[in-house]
Amino acid sequence: MQNENKSNTPVIGILEWFRPGEYQEVENTIKDLKNLGITHLRTGVSWADWYVEGTEEWYDWLFAELGKHVEILPCFLYTPPSLGETAKTSSPPKYLKSYADFLDLMINKYGEYFDWVELWNEPNNKVEYDFTMDYSWHKFSKMIDMASYWAKEKGKKTLLGGMSPIDPNWLHMMAENGTLENIDAIGIHGFPHVFDQQWEGWEENIKQVKRVLKRFDLEKELWISEVGFSTWQNDEVKQYEEFKKVINTSADRVYWYSLKDLHAKNPTVGGFHLDEREYFFGLKKTDGTKKLLYKLLENGGIENIQNHSYIRKQYVLKDEEQYSLITGGAGFVGTNLAARLLSAGKKVMIYDSLFREGVEKNLQWLQEKYGDQLIIQIADIREKRILEESVRNASEVYHFSSQVAVTTSLTNPLLDFQVNLQGTFDLLEAIRKSEHQPPLLFTSTNKVYGDLNDLEMKPNETRYYPSDKTIEENGIGEDRALDFHSPYGCSKGGADQYILDYSRSYGLKTAVFRMSCIYGPHQFGTEDQGWVAHFLISALEDHPVVIYGNGKQVRDILFVEDLVDAFVLARKNIDKISGEVYNIGGGPKNTVSLIEILNLIKEKAGKEMDISFEDWRTGDQLYYVSDTSKFQQATGWTPKHSVEEGMEELLQWLCKTRNIQIKDNPRSSAKAMVL
Numbered sequence: 001m002q003n004e005n006k007s008n009t010p011v012i013g014i015l016e017w018f019r020p021g022e023y024q025e026v027e028n029t030i031k032d033l034k035n036l037g038i039t040h041l042r043t044g045v046s047w048a049d050w051y052v053e054g055t056e057e058w059y060d061w062l063f064a065e066l067g068k069h070v071e072i073l074p075c076f077l078y079t080p081p082s083l084g085e086t087a088k089t090s091s092p093p094k095y096l097k098s099y100a101d102f103l104d105l106m107i108n109k110y111g112e113y114f115d116w117v118e119l120w121n122e123p124n125n126k127v128e129y130d131f132t133m134d135y136s137w138h139k140f141s142k143m144i145d146m147a148s149y150w151a152k153e154k155g156k157k158t159l160l161g162g163m164s165p166i167d168p169n170w171l172h173m174m175a176e177n178g179t180l181e182n183i184d185a186i187g188i189h190g191f192p193h194v195f196d197q198q199w200e201g202w203e204e205n206i207k208q209v210k211r212v213l214k215r216f217d218l219e220k221e222l223w224i225s226e227v228g229f230s231t232w233q234n235d236e237v238k239q240y241e242e243f244k245k246v247i248n249t250s251a252d253r254v255y256w257y258s259l260k261d262l263h264a265k266n267p268t269v270g271g272f273h274l275d276e277r278e279y280f281f282g283l284k285k286t287d288g289t290k291k292l293l294y295k296l297l298e299n300g301g302i303e304n305i306q307n308h309s310y311i312r313k314q315y316v317l318k319d320e321e322q323y324s325l326i327t328g329g330a331g332f333v334g335t336n337l338a339a340r341l342l343s344a345g346k347k348v349m350i351y352d353s354l355f356r357e358g359v360e361k362n363l364q365w366l367q368e369k370y371g372d373q374l375i376i377q378i379a380d381i382r383e384k385r386i387l388e389e390s391v392r393n394a395s396e397v398y399h400f401s402s403q404v405a406v407t408t409s410l411t412n413p414l415l416d417f418q419v420n421l422q423g424t425f426d427l428l429e430a431i432r433k434s435e436h437q438p439p440l441l442f443t444s445t446n447k448v449y450g451d452l453n454d455l456e457m458k459p460n461e462t463r464y465y466p467s468d469k470t471i472e473e474n475g476i477g478e479d480r481a482l483d484f485h486s487p488y489g490c491s492k493g494g495a496d497q498y499i500l501d502y503s504r505s506y507g508l509k510t511a512v513f514r515m516s517c518i519y520g521p522h523q524f525g526t527e528d529q530g531w532v533a534h535f536l537i538s539a540l541e542d543h544p545v546v547i548y549g550n551g552k553q554v555r556d557i558l559f560v561e562d563l564v565d566a567f568v569l570a571r572k573n574i575d576k577i578s579g580e581v582y583n584i585g586g587g588p589k590n591t592v593s594l595i596e597i598l599n600l601i602k603e604k605a606g607k608e609m610d611i612s613f614e615d616w617r618t619g620d621q622l623y624y625v626s627d628t629s630k631f632q633q634a635t636g637w638t639p640k641h642s643v644e645e646g647m648e649e650l651l652q653w654l655c656k657t658r659n660i661q662i663k664d665n666p667r668s669s670a671k672a673m674v675l
């Protein structure tokens with residue numbers, strides 16, 4: 001991916017600061033850089049830390065380890081308190097030459113691992129260098145002068161610590177002081193729309209710097225040695241857009257800040273946790289979740305980063321013709337509904353953060369098939385203003401945007417709460433405040449009924465069945481008491497209740513589907529959620545499957561086209577059904593246990609699967625089958641696909657999209673896969 005040879009594209013690196021002892025962080029960084037195809041790393045070397053016991057061993061290890069994998073750009077900074085005019089790291093040193101001495105030591109010890117040295121960091125930022133102690137900057141100039149002279153003597157190239165803010169007057173002064181004599185590259189830092197509010201664009205800044213250099217007849221490289229965008233407002237698209245912009249500049253080199261978000265427990269250079277923006281510059285979150293830009297780099301590399309035409313965001317929408325708004329529209333259910341509405345000639349806006357792995361393929365498919373009829377809004381449901389803007393011209397809203405897995409809700413309850421409950425609340429408010437107040441249809445879940453442990457179950461060889469014959473014949477009705485289990489149950493259940501109440505309290509037109517398990521084409525099932533597709537994908541790709549519980553748990557599965565029918569009917573009958581909740585699933589005619597589905601898959605695949613068993617999951621239901629009669633009576637809806645037919649369609653789609661050929665299987669009416 002490196003583009004050192006292309007004269008018109010900067011070399012791209014990453015910037016990551018390590019604290020002494022963060023061995024694992026370093027190893028993780030190396031792995032990530034490999035993953036992203038990035039071979040340049042800028043990192044800080046603290047002069048102050050050097051005198052702390054154990055630090056020398058740390059840097060011995062750090063340079064040797066990083067040196068094996070990446071081109072290091074070490075940035076040498078921070079005055080040891082004992083050597084400063086005052087006892088702080090931003091102070092000028094008492095003896096200005098001591099910085100050059102430190103550099104000499106560093107180059108002697110570690111010089112084999114780098115070609116360039118960076119002299120200080122953000123000198124015109126008072127937090128990094130207290131220039132109030134150096135009125136005409138003579139101390140700084142002298143310090144850099146000696147260090148750069150010595151670094152050059154030792155065969156290294158020199159980068160002047162990046163200006164932040166970019167200040168041509170300051171650079172002019174440095175040039176006048178003669179500080180640039182032994183400098184090979186000028187660094188600039190920029191954080192467009194995060195810290196740099198008045199942002200005129202990279203080229204304007206570069207032009208100003210080059211003008212100064214020209215004035216003094218100096219030929220220097222120009223490096224953007226630090227640039228980043230904080231996703232503190234969940235705006236991952238903007239992070240991607242800023243990255244695209246900076247790698248398109250005329251700079252010679254660019255270092256992106258950073259790989260990983262700063263953990264909330266850490267102070268920033270400015271001190272304690274005060275400014276939220278400081279914590280979200282990473283390509284990954286602190287829990288390791290990959291942000292949009294990381295995923296795009298990982299999957300397509302830098303060379304393709306400009307080519308993701310489906311990633312579009314519109315901060316302000318023109319008043320144009322109305323559209324159906326589908327939040328979470330690139331997901332499984334959203335894509336199927338969108339395709340139906342688009343085929344019928346409607347305009348559709350897909351609002352999606354592309355959080356779930358693989359869903360960008362759904363979006364690309366819709367875009368290719370329906371072109372301009374599709375309006376794309378890549379945004380997070382937590383971006384309140386974009387959400388309000390998107391609701392403005394919606395003729396109806398289908399709200400599918402969600403954290404979908406019980407497992408994830410247990411490990412990350414905050415995300416689950418913010419996306420499922422806060423996100424739904426913000427959407428309701430956006431609708432309430434809008435002029436048209438479009439109707440809202442929502443996918444809730446069977447998890448709002450809890451673990452259903454009071455229902456007596458009997459097992460046979462392959463499944464549980466209820467002792468109560470009425471439950472067996474009809475399933476679970478909407479009159480079942482609510483009993484939220486797991487953070488997921490609470491967040492979806494809370495959203496479900498808010499939506500019903502906004503109909504009651506404010507007269508909005510809303511309806512809620514409490515869904516059982518849906519399956520079908522465009523589903524990217526994982527171990528955490530979407531088990532039918534997950535099992536089938538595992539069979540196709542020869543992956544082992546873990547069954548949580550004994551595999552006899554039963555669900556009524558519903559083919560996605562039947563669910564889409566239900567949405568179309570719900571929309572048509574919204575005046576009649578507003579304020580109501582409906583259990584939606586395959587119903588008593590389409591029940592299966594996990595073991596039974598696995599048997600069906602084995603039959604279709606014509607081969608054995610690698611299956612193991614683990615403990616039950618928290619709050620799991622042994623049996624859940626929807627009583628769908630309330631919705632059937634209200635709208636005339638009925639599911640049309642049997643399990644066998646639906647599974648066949650899912651299988652065909654998976655084979656087609658994964659390039660797996662199928663041939664006639666003598667052992668079943670379906671096909672067998674040739675892998």
Ligand SMILES: C[C@H]1O[C@H](OP(=O)(O)OP(=O)(O)OC[C@H]2O[C@@H](n3cnc4c(=O)[nH]c(N)nc43)[C@H](O)[C@@H]2O)[C@@H](O)[C@@H](O)C1=O
Nearest residue numbers: 404445446515516517527528529530531546547548553617
């Ligand atoms: C209604 C519900 O539907 C969807 O979630 P789902 O995961 O498709 O379904 P589920 O949780 O109701 O059922 C899966 C059953 O299968 C068991 N099970 C065993 N072993 C694996 C396993 O390896 N993977 C999975 N996914 N499940 C497994 C798991 O313990 C459970 O008993 C989402 O829309 C969700 O948002 C939602 O609301």
